[in-house]
């Protein structure tokens with residue numbers, strides 16, 4: 001059974017969706033860089049081990065990441081899921097977990113990497129918006145996309161309503177991708193990412209219009 005760690009910084013609604021999905025892998029631990037993150041309470045309620053590793057207590061990004069790395073090794077983790085983890089990871093950490101670490105980003109990547117995606121979508125006047133689950137690579141929000149949730153922007157949407165609507169999609173596609181990795185539907189190999197045994201070209205799309 002695949003052992004999963006989830007890295008969080010905040011509310012942890014995606015963590016909750018992963019817990020509620022009863023994955024065929026096991027969430028063995030949750031790491032937060034913030035002691036006040038509500039996600040920690042969600043983990044404790046579900047009987048999952050937690051670790052608070054405060055980035056402020058370490059002199060460098062690398063030192064902080066190394067402590068996280070040691071914790072992940074101690075839990076014997078196979079898959080790292082970033083779920084609202086608000087720290088940029090060092091190159092070494094990303095390399096250590098390459099092919100074993102996924103993230104969810106609130107935009108249809110490659111559009112709108114980085115922050116404030118909902119505001120930027122509204123400013124541009126895009127018709128479609130959504131979220132993307134992708135493997136994490138050294139370049140920010142640039143690893144292979146595995147799934148996308150797509151919605152249509154309504155005339156009455158503001159950044160808050162878009163954030164809420166995107167969250168609903170996140171809670172569908174993130175557990176789905178996690179399960180696909182747990183049960184081997186998605187595999188990261190030396191020859192690239194396989195989906196159902198075939199090279200994965202495009203992200204699987206989930207649409208909600």
Ligand code: GRF
Nearest residue numbers: 011012013014084104105106
């Ligand atoms: C989500 O919007 C996700 O796309 C982004 O961080 C947010 C986390 O929300 N990476 P939550 O803590 O899971 O509620």
